[in-house]
């Protein structure tokens with residue numbers, strides 16, 4: 001199983017092809033709490049995180065934002081009382097890149113750092 005959290009994002013060129021289902025399959029076991037969703041024909045990687053209140057949800061949101069800025073790769077984040085939903089995909093290729101799986105694994109590390 002790949003140790004995605006230890007990898008670094010690579011430059012993604014606009015011409016890069018989105019990962020296919022066959023390429024995605026071996027990456028999913030490392031991200032057991034994440035699911036593949038499809039929105040507007042674009043495959044995305046999504047997970048919801050639960051918290052005791054809004055303050056904790058907001059703190060986690062900020063940490064994910066800092067992670068995104070550090071890698072130059074950004075998620076969609078929905079922050080609610082007690083819950084944060086993080087969705088990763090690569091806008092410029094309108095699909096999933098290995099970078100999205102790396103960032104999902106790194107997001108899981110942020111939540112553990114939170115507690």
Ligand SMILES: C[C@H](O)[C@H](O)[C@H]1CNC2=NC(N)=NC(=O)C2=N1
Nearest residue numbers: 072073074075089090091092093
């Ligand atoms: C110019 C800037 O680096 C690019 O637009 C980056 C910013 N963050 C990004 N984040 C994501 N998820 N996909 C992108 O294509 C992307 N592109």
